[in-house]
Amino acid sequence: MENHNHGEGCENVYLPQIAVITDIIEETKKIKRFILHYEDKSLHDKFVFDGQFFEITAFGVGEIAISIPFSPSLKDSFEFVIKKAGKVTEAIHNMKVGDKVGLRGPFGKGFPYEEFKKKDVIIVGSGVGLAPVRTMIVRILENREDFGKVVVIGSAMTYEDLIYKDDLISWNKVEDVRVLYALSNPTDRVEAHVGYINDLLPDLGLNWENTAAIICASPRRIKAVAKDLLKLGMKGTDIYTSLETHMRCGIGKCGHCKVGSKYMCVDGPVFNYNEMLELPPEF
Ligand SMILES: Cc1cc2nc3c(=O)[nH]c(=O)nc-3n(C[C@H](O)[C@H](O)[C@H](O)COP(=O)(O)OP(=O)(O)OC[C@H]3O[C@@H](n4cnc5c(N)ncnc54)[C@H](O)[C@@H]3O)c2cc1C
Ligand code: FES
Incomplete structure:
Protein backbone atom coordinates (compact mmCIF):
# COMPACT_ATOMS: atom_id res chain seq x y z
CA MET A 1 0.00 0.00 0.00
CA GLY A 108 -7.21 1.11 5.40
CA LYS A 109 -10.29 0.63 3.30
CA GLY A 110 -12.85 3.40 3.70
CA PHE A 111 -16.61 3.34 3.24
CA PRO A 112 -17.71 2.83 -0.40
CA TYR A 113 -19.12 6.34 -0.88
CA GLU A 114 -20.03 5.85 -4.56
CA GLU A 115 -22.16 2.77 -3.73
CA PHE A 116 -24.33 4.87 -1.39
CA LYS A 117 -25.42 7.23 -4.17
CA LYS A 118 -29.12 7.26 -5.16
CA LYS A 119 -30.01 5.29 -2.01
CA ASP A 120 -31.68 6.16 1.28
CA VAL A 121 -29.02 6.10 3.96
CA ILE A 122 -29.08 5.24 7.65
CA ILE A 123 -25.97 5.92 9.73
CA VAL A 124 -25.65 4.86 13.35
CA GLY A 125 -22.81 5.97 15.63
CA SER A 126 -22.59 4.83 19.22
CA GLY A 127 -20.35 6.82 21.58
CA VAL A 128 -16.98 7.50 19.99
CA GLY A 129 -18.29 5.39 17.06
CA LEU A 130 -19.81 8.60 15.67
CA ALA A 131 -16.23 9.63 14.69
CA PRO A 132 -15.59 7.01 11.96
CA VAL A 133 -19.09 7.47 10.47
CA ARG A 134 -18.92 11.29 10.46
CA THR A 135 -16.67 11.23 7.40
CA MET A 136 -19.59 9.76 5.41
CA ILE A 137 -22.28 11.95 7.00
CA VAL A 138 -20.42 15.16 6.13
CA ARG A 139 -19.65 13.96 2.61
CA ILE A 140 -23.25 12.91 1.97
CA LEU A 141 -24.59 16.24 3.26
CA GLU A 142 -22.08 18.13 1.09
CA ASN A 143 -23.59 16.32 -1.92
CA ARG A 144 -27.16 16.08 -0.64
CA GLU A 145 -28.81 15.81 -4.08
CA ASP A 146 -27.03 12.49 -4.80
CA PHE A 147 -28.82 10.64 -2.00
CA GLY A 148 -32.36 9.81 -0.89
CA LYS A 149 -33.58 10.24 2.68
CA VAL A 150 -30.87 10.34 5.33
CA VAL A 151 -31.26 9.18 8.92
CA VAL A 152 -28.51 9.62 11.52
CA ILE A 153 -28.84 7.94 14.91
CA GLY A 154 -26.55 9.05 17.73
CA SER A 155 -26.43 6.63 20.61
CA ALA A 156 -24.80 6.80 24.06
CA MET A 157 -25.54 6.27 27.73
CA THR A 158 -26.40 9.94 28.32
CA TYR A 159 -26.68 13.05 26.14
CA GLU A 160 -23.41 14.30 27.67
CA ASP A 161 -21.65 11.16 26.38
CA LEU A 162 -22.45 12.03 22.74
CA ILE A 163 -19.74 13.58 20.56
CA TYR A 164 -20.37 16.17 17.82
CA LYS A 165 -23.52 17.39 19.61
CA ASP A 166 -23.61 20.66 17.60
CA ASP A 167 -23.29 18.75 14.32
CA LEU A 168 -26.15 16.44 15.27
CA ILE A 169 -28.38 19.46 15.91
CA SER A 170 -27.43 21.21 12.67
CA TRP A 171 -27.71 18.06 10.51
CA ASN A 172 -31.29 17.68 11.74
CA LYS A 173 -32.12 21.05 10.15
CA VAL A 174 -31.18 19.86 6.64
CA GLU A 175 -34.13 18.94 4.41
CA ASP A 176 -34.95 15.22 4.39
CA VAL A 177 -32.35 14.50 7.06
CA ARG A 178 -33.54 13.14 10.41
CA VAL A 179 -31.32 12.93 13.45
CA LEU A 180 -32.53 10.65 16.21
CA TYR A 181 -31.06 9.91 19.59
CA ALA A 182 -31.06 6.57 21.40
CA LEU A 183 -29.92 7.05 24.99
CA SER A 184 -29.88 4.81 28.04
CA ASN A 185 -30.84 7.69 30.32
CA PRO A 186 -33.33 10.43 29.49
CA THR A 187 -32.35 14.05 28.85
CA ASP A 188 -34.17 17.33 28.52
CA ARG A 189 -31.60 18.64 26.01
CA VAL A 190 -33.10 16.87 22.96
CA GLU A 191 -36.05 14.63 22.21
CA ALA A 192 -34.55 11.17 22.60
CA HIS A 193 -35.66 7.56 22.62
CA VAL A 194 -34.70 5.98 25.93
CA GLY A 195 -33.69 2.48 24.91
CA TYR A 196 -32.14 0.57 22.03
CA ILE A 197 -31.35 1.84 18.52
CA ASN A 198 -33.37 -1.11 17.18
CA ASP A 199 -36.63 0.27 18.58
CA LEU A 200 -36.36 3.28 16.23
CA LEU A 201 -35.92 1.32 12.99
CA PRO A 202 -39.48 0.20 12.04
CA ASP A 203 -40.87 3.77 11.92
CA LEU A 204 -38.13 5.38 9.83
CA GLY A 205 -40.06 5.06 6.55
CA LEU A 206 -36.98 4.30 4.44
CA ASN A 207 -37.11 2.38 1.16
CA TRP A 208 -35.32 -0.57 2.76
CA GLU A 209 -34.64 -2.45 -0.48
CA ASN A 210 -32.73 0.60 -1.71
CA THR A 211 -31.05 1.69 1.52
CA ALA A 212 -27.40 1.63 2.58
CA ALA A 213 -26.43 1.54 6.24
CA ILE A 214 -23.39 2.16 8.40
CA ILE A 215 -23.35 1.03 12.01
CA CYS A 216 -20.41 1.79 14.31
CA ALA A 217 -21.02 0.36 17.74
CA SER A 218 -19.92 -2.67 19.76
CA PRO A 219 -19.87 -5.86 17.66
CA ARG A 220 -22.86 -7.13 19.69
CA ARG A 221 -24.93 -4.02 18.95
CA ILE A 222 -23.85 -3.99 15.27
CA LYS A 223 -25.16 -7.54 14.91
CA ALA A 224 -28.42 -6.76 16.74
CA VAL A 225 -29.12 -3.71 14.55
CA ALA A 226 -28.05 -5.50 11.36
CA LYS A 227 -30.38 -8.43 12.08
CA ASP A 228 -33.34 -6.04 12.31
CA LEU A 229 -32.26 -4.21 9.15
CA LEU A 230 -32.17 -7.56 7.32
CA LYS A 231 -35.70 -8.32 8.56
CA LEU A 232 -36.83 -4.95 7.19
CA GLY A 233 -35.55 -5.96 3.73
CA MET A 234 -31.95 -4.76 3.58
CA LYS A 235 -29.14 -6.83 2.11
CA GLY A 236 -26.06 -7.74 4.22
CA THR A 237 -23.85 -6.30 1.48
CA ASP A 238 -25.51 -2.87 1.96
CA ILE A 239 -24.77 -2.74 5.71
CA TYR A 240 -21.28 -1.51 6.62
CA THR A 241 -19.23 -1.06 9.74
CA SER A 242 -15.70 -0.05 10.73
CA LEU A 243 -14.14 -2.53 13.17
CA GLU A 244 -11.42 -1.99 15.75
CA THR A 245 -8.64 -4.33 16.73
CA HIS A 246 -5.10 -3.91 18.00
CA MET A 247 -2.94 -2.50 15.23
CA ARG A 248 0.72 -1.58 14.86
CA CYS A 249 2.09 -0.91 11.36
CA GLY A 250 -1.26 -0.12 9.72
CA ILE A 251 0.06 -1.29 6.35
CA GLY A 252 -0.25 -5.09 6.29
CA LYS A 253 3.35 -5.88 7.33
CA CYS A 254 3.49 -6.80 11.02
CA GLY A 255 0.55 -9.20 11.32
CA HIS A 256 -0.53 -7.63 14.62
CA CYS A 257 -4.09 -7.00 13.40
CA LYS A 258 -4.64 -10.38 11.72
CA VAL A 259 -8.09 -11.76 12.50
CA GLY A 260 -8.86 -15.09 10.86
CA SER A 261 -7.56 -14.68 7.32
CA LYS A 262 -7.96 -10.89 7.29
CA TYR A 263 -5.47 -8.13 7.94
CA MET A 264 -7.82 -5.62 9.54
CA CYS A 265 -5.58 -2.70 8.55
CA VAL A 266 -5.65 -3.37 4.80
CA ASP A 267 -8.64 -5.71 4.24
CA GLY A 268 -10.62 -3.44 6.61
CA PRO A 269 -11.32 -1.78 8.94
CA VAL A 270 -14.51 -1.23 6.90
CA PHE A 271 -16.42 -4.43 6.18
CA ASN A 272 -19.93 -5.16 5.02
CA TYR A 273 -22.12 -7.26 7.31
CA ASN A 274 -21.67 -10.48 5.30
CA GLU A 275 -17.89 -10.07 5.53
CA MET A 276 -18.16 -9.33 9.25
CA LEU A 277 -20.01 -12.62 9.80
CA GLU A 278 -17.03 -14.49 8.29
CA LEU A 279 -14.70 -13.10 10.99
CA PRO A 280 -14.17 -14.93 14.31
CA PRO A 281 -17.13 -14.70 16.74
CA GLU A 282 -15.66 -11.85 18.85
CA PHE A 283 -16.53 -9.57 15.91
C1 LIG B 1 -9.01 1.39 12.74
C2 LIG B 1 -9.16 1.94 14.13
C3 LIG B 1 -9.74 3.18 14.31
C4 LIG B 1 -9.88 3.71 15.60
N1 LIG B 1 -10.45 4.94 15.73
C5 LIG B 1 -10.51 5.51 16.95
C6 LIG B 1 -11.00 6.85 17.11
O1 LIG B 1 -11.38 7.54 16.14
N2 LIG B 1 -11.05 7.38 18.35
C7 LIG B 1 -10.63 6.65 19.46
O2 LIG B 1 -10.68 7.19 20.57
N3 LIG B 1 -10.17 5.39 19.35
C8 LIG B 1 -10.07 4.81 18.12
N4 LIG B 1 -9.55 3.55 17.99
C9 LIG B 1 -9.10 2.82 19.21
C10 LIG B 1 -7.71 3.30 19.63
O3 LIG B 1 -6.76 2.92 18.65
C11 LIG B 1 -7.36 2.66 20.97
O4 LIG B 1 -8.21 3.18 21.97
C12 LIG B 1 -5.93 3.00 21.35
O5 LIG B 1 -5.06 2.24 20.53
C13 LIG B 1 -5.66 2.68 22.80
O6 LIG B 1 -4.30 2.98 23.03
P1 LIG B 1 -3.77 3.32 24.49
O7 LIG B 1 -2.27 3.20 24.50
O8 LIG B 1 -4.32 4.62 24.99
O9 LIG B 1 -4.40 2.19 25.36
P2 LIG B 1 -3.74 0.79 25.77
O10 LIG B 1 -2.94 1.04 27.01
O11 LIG B 1 -3.07 0.17 24.59
O12 LIG B 1 -5.06 -0.03 26.05
C14 LIG B 1 -6.06 0.42 26.96
C15 LIG B 1 -7.27 -0.48 26.82
O13 LIG B 1 -7.85 -0.32 25.53
C16 LIG B 1 -7.86 -1.57 24.82
N5 LIG B 1 -7.50 -1.29 23.41
C17 LIG B 1 -6.32 -0.83 22.97
N6 LIG B 1 -6.33 -0.68 21.63
C18 LIG B 1 -7.56 -1.09 21.22
C19 LIG B 1 -8.18 -1.20 19.97
N7 LIG B 1 -7.55 -0.88 18.83
N8 LIG B 1 -9.44 -1.67 19.94
C20 LIG B 1 -10.06 -2.00 21.05
N9 LIG B 1 -9.54 -1.92 22.28
C21 LIG B 1 -8.29 -1.47 22.37
C22 LIG B 1 -6.81 -2.43 25.50
O14 LIG B 1 -7.09 -3.80 25.38
C23 LIG B 1 -6.93 -1.97 26.94
O15 LIG B 1 -8.00 -2.60 27.59
C24 LIG B 1 -9.41 2.98 16.72
C25 LIG B 1 -8.83 1.73 16.54
C26 LIG B 1 -8.70 1.22 15.27
C27 LIG B 1 -8.06 -0.11 15.07
S1 FES C 1 -1.34 -3.55 11.79
FE1 FES C 1 0.44 -4.51 11.01
S2 FES C 1 -0.40 -5.95 9.60
FE2 FES C 1 -2.11 -4.78 10.23
Missing part, protein backbone atom coordinates in the same frame (compact mmCIF):
# COMPACT_ATOMS: atom_id res chain seq x y z
CA GLU A 2 1.24 3.49 -0.85
CA ASN A 3 1.57 6.10 1.85
CA HIS A 4 0.28 9.00 -0.16
CA ASN A 5 1.04 12.00 1.96
CA HIS A 6 4.69 11.36 2.65
CA GLY A 7 5.91 13.43 -0.25
CA GLU A 8 8.12 12.57 -3.17
CA GLY A 9 11.44 10.95 -2.37
CA CYS A 10 10.37 9.94 1.13
CA GLU A 11 9.65 6.24 1.02
CA ASN A 12 9.85 5.24 4.66
CA VAL A 13 6.24 4.38 5.43
CA TYR A 14 7.12 4.04 9.11
CA LEU A 15 8.31 7.64 9.36
CA PRO A 16 5.60 9.89 10.78
CA GLN A 17 5.07 13.44 9.57
CA ILE A 18 5.00 16.06 12.30
CA ALA A 19 1.66 17.75 13.00
CA VAL A 20 0.93 20.70 15.30
CA ILE A 21 -2.19 20.82 17.49
CA THR A 22 -4.08 24.09 16.92
CA ASP A 23 -7.25 23.52 18.94
CA ILE A 24 -8.62 21.05 21.47
CA ILE A 25 -12.34 20.65 22.11
CA GLU A 26 -13.63 18.68 25.08
CA GLU A 27 -16.44 16.56 23.63
CA THR A 28 -17.20 14.55 26.77
CA LYS A 29 -15.41 13.87 30.06
CA LYS A 30 -13.29 11.17 28.37
CA ILE A 31 -13.28 12.27 24.73
CA LYS A 32 -11.43 15.19 23.15
CA ARG A 33 -11.39 16.50 19.59
CA PHE A 34 -7.99 17.62 18.30
CA ILE A 35 -7.58 20.00 15.37
CA LEU A 36 -4.12 19.92 13.84
CA HIS A 37 -2.14 20.51 10.69
CA TYR A 38 1.09 19.22 9.22
CA GLU A 39 4.04 21.31 10.39
CA ASP A 40 5.04 21.38 6.72
CA LYS A 41 1.78 22.88 5.43
CA SER A 42 2.63 22.00 1.80
CA LEU A 43 1.91 18.36 2.69
CA HIS A 44 -1.80 19.25 2.84
CA ASP A 45 -1.69 20.11 -0.89
CA LYS A 46 -0.28 16.63 -1.64
CA PHE A 47 -2.66 14.81 0.69
CA VAL A 48 -4.78 12.14 -1.00
CA PHE A 49 -7.94 11.19 0.88
CA ASP A 50 -8.15 7.44 0.46
CA GLY A 51 -8.28 5.64 3.76
CA GLN A 52 -10.18 5.19 6.98
CA PHE A 53 -7.62 5.86 9.71
CA PHE A 54 -4.29 7.40 10.64
CA GLU A 55 -1.59 6.17 12.96
CA ILE A 56 -0.95 8.96 15.50
CA THR A 57 2.27 9.03 17.54
CA ALA A 58 2.65 10.51 20.98
CA PHE A 59 6.45 10.75 20.87
CA GLY A 60 8.16 8.68 23.53
CA VAL A 61 4.91 6.89 24.41
CA GLY A 62 3.54 5.04 21.39
CA GLU A 63 1.43 5.03 18.27
CA ILE A 64 -2.31 4.36 17.90
CA ALA A 65 -4.91 3.97 15.15
CA ILE A 66 -7.48 6.78 15.00
CA SER A 67 -10.36 7.09 12.51
CA ILE A 68 -10.87 9.87 10.00
CA PRO A 69 -14.00 11.83 10.97
CA PHE A 70 -13.65 14.56 8.33
CA SER A 71 -14.53 14.72 4.64
CA PRO A 72 -12.18 15.30 1.69
CA SER A 73 -13.29 18.96 1.66
CA LEU A 74 -11.12 19.67 4.74
CA LYS A 75 -8.01 20.97 3.02
CA ASP A 76 -5.63 22.72 5.43
CA SER A 77 -6.11 20.80 8.65
CA PHE A 78 -7.26 17.49 10.12
CA GLU A 79 -9.33 16.62 13.13
CA PHE A 80 -9.44 13.49 15.24
CA VAL A 81 -11.63 12.43 18.14
CA ILE A 82 -9.79 10.52 20.83
CA LYS A 83 -11.21 8.66 23.82
CA LYS A 84 -8.95 8.19 26.81
CA ALA A 85 -8.35 4.43 27.04
CA GLY A 86 -4.72 3.82 28.09
CA LYS A 87 -1.21 5.21 27.92
CA VAL A 88 -1.06 6.70 24.41
CA THR A 89 -4.55 8.19 24.43
CA GLU A 90 -3.86 9.61 27.89
CA ALA A 91 -0.60 11.18 26.70
CA ILE A 92 -2.48 12.82 23.80
CA HIS A 93 -5.22 13.99 26.18
CA ASN A 94 -2.54 15.69 28.27
CA MET A 95 -1.26 17.66 25.27
CA LYS A 96 -1.88 21.38 24.75
CA VAL A 97 -2.29 23.65 21.75
CA GLY A 98 1.14 23.96 20.08
CA ASP A 99 2.23 20.42 21.03
CA LYS A 100 3.29 18.07 18.24
CA VAL A 101 2.28 14.54 17.29
CA GLY A 102 3.34 12.22 14.48
CA LEU A 103 0.99 11.22 11.68
CA ARG A 104 1.18 8.27 9.28
CA GLY A 105 -1.60 7.59 6.82
CA PRO A 106 -4.28 7.54 5.69
CA PHE A 107 -4.53 3.76 5.81
